[in-house]
Amino acid sequence: MEGFDPKTSFGPDVAASYDDALRGDEDETVEFLAGLAGFELALELAIGTGRIALPLSERGIRVDGIELSADMIARLREKPGGENLTVVVGDMATAEAPGPYGLVYLIYNTFHNLQTQDDQVRCFENAARHLTNDGVFVIECELASMRRGRSFVDAERVGTDEVTLDVNRYDAVSQVLDENHVRIGDGGIRMGPISQRLVHPSEMDLMARIAGLRLRHRWSGWREEPFTASSTRHVSVYGRG
Structure with a gap:
């Protein structure tokens, strides 16, 4: 897109209104992630306004974050408990957080915001670097729909x-x-x-292998619904081979 800059795409106007229309799956998302995190530390790539990180931290799980947009971080800091989270300003494909973490997660289609295949591979590699030996990396994305016409x-x-x-x-x-x-x-x-660069699950699985990870589970939702040909999104869990 001519003139597009990912650093400014989530500016003050977007940050101010980002939570106006919640998706409605926040509770089940937090429940799923809390079950995986257990007593381990968690890292959210593209933590945004803390839509998931804050309720997850209320479960007693320490959640750190990486976020490119200073405006989204500022909105997070305004929320109760937001000042307590450690957030690194940077690109989720390269930025380093304290770690290591038993859970690294990247949700709400945000993986697609990385605009090249190389950057998407680097994101998998960065997630893998932040994991404990038995940690897991969770990605949630909608499936790319086939549309006729450009x-x-x-x-x-x-x-x-x-x-x-x-x-x-x-x-x-x-x-x-x-x-x-x-x-x-x-x-x-x-x-x-x-x-966004749209990626099918099979391509993600190959990216994971490059990063030394393997697919462990794939569902069509946070309630672990089966992943089928009619699914519209996927929740994929990766761990070391």
Whole structure:
């Protein structure tokens, strides 16, 4: 996407409104991750505003984070308990946190925010470096949907006071999806651009092998629903071979 900068894509406006529309799966996400963490330390890559890290830390688990956006970190710090979390400012593919950790996790499609295959491999390698010998790396992503045509628009919300459109352009060669969330309402027009490299689970599994990890489990949701041909997302757990 011309002019796109990942460092500014989650700026002050996005950070301020990021928690306005929660996904509704926060409780089951925390329950799943807490079960894996046990009494070990946890590291969230792209910790954001602490949507998951804060309730997970309330379970008695120490959660550290890595986050590229200073604005998202500032929003996290405003929340109760946010000042107690150790957060490293940096790229999740290269930044170093104290560690080691029994659980490293990267959720909500954020792995796709890394725009090249090399960076995505480096992310797996970075996660592996932060793991204890028996630690696990958890990734949650939506599955890349097959769409006819290079460009498409989805109507996310159509209301009397506001319309939200998802404008997309996909390059099948690079696997990069350029996306802009456009909100049109009484307050004017707001843009939320993001660029992602979409990855299928099979490619992730190969990246994991490069990093010395192997797939242990794959489900279609946080409640460990079976992963099938009709699944729309996956929760994948990797550990050392």
